[in-house]
Amino acid sequence: MLVVKMGLLLPLFTVFLFFSFSSAELSSKAGVNYGQLGNNLPTPAESVKLIQSLKAERVKIYDANPKILHALGNTDLQVSIMVPNEIISNISSNQSLADSWVKSNVIPFYPQTKIRYLLVGNEVISSTTKETWYNLVPAMRKIKKSLKDCELRKIKVGTSMAMDVLQSSFPPSNGTFRSDIAIPVIKPMLQFLNRTKSFYFVDVYTYFPWSMDPLNIHLDYALLQSRNVTYTDPVSNLTYTNLFDQMIDAVIFAMKRLGYPDIRIWIAETGWPNGGDIDQIGCNIYNAATYNRNIVKKLTAKPPIGTPARPGSILPSFIFALYNENQKPGPGTERHFGLLYPTGAEVYGIDLSGETPLSEYPPLPKPKPKNDKPYKGKIWCVVANVANKTAIASALSYACSQGNKTCDPIQPGKECSKPDSLIRHASYAFSSYWAQFRAVGGTCYFNGLARQTAKDPSYGHCKFPSVTL
Ligand SMILES: *[C@@H]1O[C@H](CO)[C@@H](O)[C@H](O)[C@H]1NC(C)=O
Ligand SMILES: *[C@@H]1O[C@H](CO)[C@@H](O)[C@H](O)[C@H]1NC(C)=O
Ligand SMILES: *[C@@H]1O[C@H](CO)[C@@H](O)[C@H](O)[C@H]1NC(C)=O
Ligand SMILES: *[C@@H]1O[C@H](CO)[C@@H](O)[C@H](O)[C@H]1NC(C)=O
Ligand SMILES: *[C@@H]1O[C@H](CO)[C@@H](O)[C@H](O)[C@H]1NC(C)=O
Ligand SMILES: *[C@@H]1O[C@H](CO)[C@@H](O)[C@H](O)[C@H]1NC(C)=O
Ligand SMILES: *[C@@H]1O[C@H](CO)[C@@H](O)[C@H](O)[C@H]1NC(C)=O
Ligand SMILES: *[C@@H]1O[C@H](CO)[C@@H](O)[C@H](O)[C@H]1NC(C)=O
Numbered sequence: 001m002l003v004v005k006m007g008l009l010l011p012l013f014t015v016f017l018f019f020s021f022s023s024a025e026l027s028s029k030a031g032v033n034y035g036q037l038g039n040n041l042p043t044p045a046e047s048v049k050l051i052q053s054l055k056a057e058r059v060k061i062y063d064a065n066p067k068i069l070h071a072l073g074n075t076d077l078q079v080s081i082m083v084p085n086e087i088i089s090n091i092s093s094n095q096s097l098a099d100s101w102v103k104s105n106v107i108p109f110y111p112q113t114k115i116r117y118l119l120v121g122n123e124v125i126s127s128t129t130k131e132t133w134y135n136l137v138p139a140m141r142k143i144k145k146s147l148k149d150c151e152l153r154k155i156k157v158g159t160s161m162a163m164d165v166l167q168s169s170f171p172p173s174n175g176t177f178r179s180d181i182a183i184p185v186i187k188p189m190l191q192f193l194n195r196t197k198s199f200y201f202v203d204v205y206t207y208f209p210w211s212m213d214p215l216n217i218h219l220d221y222a223l224l225q226s227r228n229v230t231y232t233d234p235v236s237n238l239t240y241t242n243l244f245d246q247m248i249d250a251v252i253f254a255m256k257r258l259g260y261p262d263i264r265i266w267i268a269e270t271g272w273p274n275g276g277d278i279d280q281i282g283c284n285i286y287n288a289a290t291y292n293r294n295i296v297k298k299l300t301a302k303p304p305i306g307t308p309a310r311p312g313s314i315l316p317s318f319i320f321a322l323y324n325e326n327q328k329p330g331p332g333t334e335r336h337f338g339l340l341y342p343t344g345a346e347v348y349g350i351d352l353s354g355e356t357p358l359s360e361y362p363p364l365p366k367p368k369p370k371n372d373k374p375y376k377g378k379i380w381c382v383v384a385n386v387a388n389k390t391a392i393a394s395a396l397s398y399a400c401s402q403g404n405k406t407c408d409p410i411q412p413g414k415e416c417s418k419p420d421s422l423i424r425h426a427s428y429a430f431s432s433y434w435a436q437f438r439a440v441g442g443t444c445y446f447n448g449l450a451r452q453t454a455k456d457p458s459y460g461h462c463k464f465p466s467v468t469l
Contacts, residue, residue, distance in 0.1 A: 031058025044071035055353035064105035073112035080117035092135035098142035175250030190260040199266035224294035238308035267317035276333035284369035289348035300354030381444035382427040384451035399433035416462035435465035
């Protein structure tokens, strides 16, 4: 049986070699985003052990923290590091600054630490000034040149983009980049990615479009859990079975529209919040586990599944995030994307290698949380953390200085002035501030000093303003 004609074997062998080479560089295994915006997180050395215990193959950090890069040395983890947004403009006009960044942040750790990806900035279009947008690609070019001059050709240079760089993403075939950035920023970026055989790094969360339109988008469609909901794009005729594929294909069609149909996609972030605020929908352990288990299974499948526009393509990924990070600003979901609690304990069972069959994961806590539908009722905003009285006093005076008559009722002699308690007064001020400003983006957070509550804090004649949903 082993007598196979050489002529047949050779091409087969060549094909095989080619595949194993390309998969050494690019495998479909998932990695994890190691964000560090917490004041209670494990050390880098402990974190590396935890990352390995999740069976991640890669890790992405949001800077080039030397302690972390050192801790990742002599492991098999492929590493993605990041040039901070703040220095992009300076690097864009100064090759020697790019050189010195590479010299201090890459060279000391390479090759013991397997640095493979270098992202210039994080969601630059979504979070910086226009000046930085236009400087992005020049900075990427300078960093690439520095790496090349140091013979570091294995390191791909990219930048991460959120979905808000698209002006249209529906139907997917209508995917189009925003007109203000398409020509000045995106097109040169795609040209750079094409020339350097790099990737379009995309942050993609089905959670956000679903949470903004839960009546029209089926939750299971966003969780990659649907067996019966499909959507057929009327122009491409491609049929979708989940929202993730739709979003990725919108990016692919947008790139195609600018003349770059083949640039590979890298999922720089994806995930689902395991908790959040009362006024946020669907953020719970149950949905987070379902989404992350399903997405890991899809992204690590062999052979690769791809998307309807690119069937069979490999989508390398970083799941967001390693930890719940207690110092991330914004709504509560922002602090609840972790696979792990800051103690290192798993929020739910997850195996990033994708080898654990879905049926073998430990069961999820019961009963299933009730926040899959929008909350209906009143919510107040009260003091969450009483530890730092100085911080509470300054948050109180900030809240009271905003808006109209925000704090009248806690002035001396008014209905909420007694008892003369800093905590009660601050809770009043937070509720009053939030009731006035929620509609225009005001949050109940105050640097972690405040939290939402569905329990009315009013007492006696003192009625606290509320938000009604
Ligand atoms: C950028 O360069 C200018 C001029 O050299 C300097 O003043 C500034 O501090 C630099 N900015 C950063 C973020 O390094
Ligand atoms: C460029 O960067 C180098 C190295 O950091 C610095 O010494 C120099 O002043 C910078 N040049 C300009 C014009 O900012
Ligand atoms: C396609 O995208 C454009 C904007 O790029 C938008 O104006 C148009 O409404 C979209 N078409 C559909 C069918 O949604
Ligand atoms: C799909 O099935 C789910 C339950 O399995 C059901 O709630 C939903 O209405 C169905 N959707 C469609 C479009 O049939
Ligand atoms: C989609 O299907 C329609 C009707 O079957 C056909 O006319 C059209 O050419 C198809 N479009 C593509 C892009 O295949
Ligand atoms: C780069 O663009 C050329 C021309 O469109 C295309 O043939 C090639 O496949 C592209 N390469 C990558 C990596 O996108
Ligand atoms: C308390 O908050 C103040 C003002 O926000 C801050 O300067 C101070 O460092 C905090 N104290 C402690 C012990 O955290
Ligand atoms: C305060 O009230 C006045 C009059 O009702 C209104 O014009 C103004 O916009 C309010 N200011 C704020 C910050 O809400």
